[in-house]
Amino acid sequence: MCASIQDLWDYHIHSKRCGHAVGKLQEYVQQAIKIGLQEIGLSDHFPMFFLPKEANAEQFAMPRDQFAEYLEECRILQSKYSDKIQIKIASEVDYYPDPHVLSQLYSELKKYESKLDYLIGSIHIIKIDDEIPFPVDSPDIMEKFQKFGEETIFSEYYKNLIKMVKTGVFQIVGHCDLPKKYGTYFGRSDEIWDLKMKFLDEVKRTGEMAVEINHSGLYRPVKEQYPHDEMIKACIEREIPLVFGSDAHRSSYVGYQFEETLKKCINFANSLQKPLTMAKFSQKVMKREYFN
Numbered sequence: 001m002c003a004s005i006q007d008l009w010d011y012h013i014h015s016k017r018c019g020h021a022v023g024k025l026q027e028y029v030q031q032a033i034k035i036g037l038q039e040i041g042l043s044d045h046f047p048m049f050f051l052p053k054e055a056n057a058e059q060f061a062m063p064r065d066q067f068a069e070y071l072e073e074c075r076i077l078q079s080k081y082s083d084k085i086q087i088k089i090a091s092e093v094d095y096y097p098d099p100h101v102l103s104q105l106y107s108e109l110k111k112y113e114s115k116l117d118y119l120i121g122s123i124h125i126i127k128i129d130d131e132i133p134f135p136v137d138s139p140d141i142m143e144k145f146q147k148f149g150e151e152t153i154f155s156e157y158y159k160n161l162i163k164m165v166k167t168g169v170f171q172i173v174g175h176c177d178l179p180k181k182y183g184t185y186f187g188r189s190d191e192i193w194d195l196k197m198k199f200l201d202e203v204k205r206t207g208e209m210a211v212e213i214n215h216s217g218l219y220r221p222v223k224e225q226y227p228h229d230e231m232i233k234a235c236i237e238r239e240i241p242l243v244f245g246s247d248a249h250r251s252s253y254v255g256y257q258f259e260e261t262l263k264k265c266i267n268f269a270n271s272l273q274k275p276l277t278m279a280k281f282s283q284k285v286m287k288r289e290y291f292n
């Protein structure tokens, strides 16, 4: 099969509502139509009020009282462009494994349950020992790598991802090797590999979750997508459905490098003699599509 951009969808999109992206949601939708995507999932950051205050994360998402308005804006776009593109309504939600944090998150999510097609579960913040919780995707992470070591940071990250998968709350795992962002520490030891595989086994066990191939790493210092090729192959080997995401924070990045990645994934799947399975979601229900 000769697949192209018209066969694809971008499930990871932000907008200026989050405070660190450029452009209204409509611009992202128009860009998706322009490049020919068949579907787009709007997935701006879920308000981060529930995260530990010391992590200072609240500034990276829209205020809590604007989420309903965001959903309404998505819904209006969905009907306005229904003859040109399928629009899914979603959110990227931070996971942080603290019971108090999670109970606040879950009760907030409950209010919007029926309005969301899927949730991307992502880890941006971790905590080690008595340290103040810190982001794994800010330049300060380099200092933390020096202080705690690569093994400690990556193993904390994957242990948390495994817990996240087990909650059953999320449909897609976002950018699942994010701490490598600055291109110096990759977490590629045998011990971390084992944790990565344990994580993928958990995803597989759910039978209803997908792993995102997040393209934003391609224009970060690391210069590759999240996760790295060997993990993508491990997903295909397990027949874990994949989802492409640009993680666009400006509209020109919608669908960024998707055709190249698709070609690569089809090659991986063919050489593993497995299907390339991709996922779509409506109302939290997964539909699989096959590409080879």
Ligand SMILES: [Zn+2]
Binding pocket: 014, 018, 020, 045, 249
């Ligand atoms: Zn963002």
Ligand SMILES: [Zn+2]
Binding pocket: 092, 122, 124, 174, 175
């Ligand atoms: Zn993210």
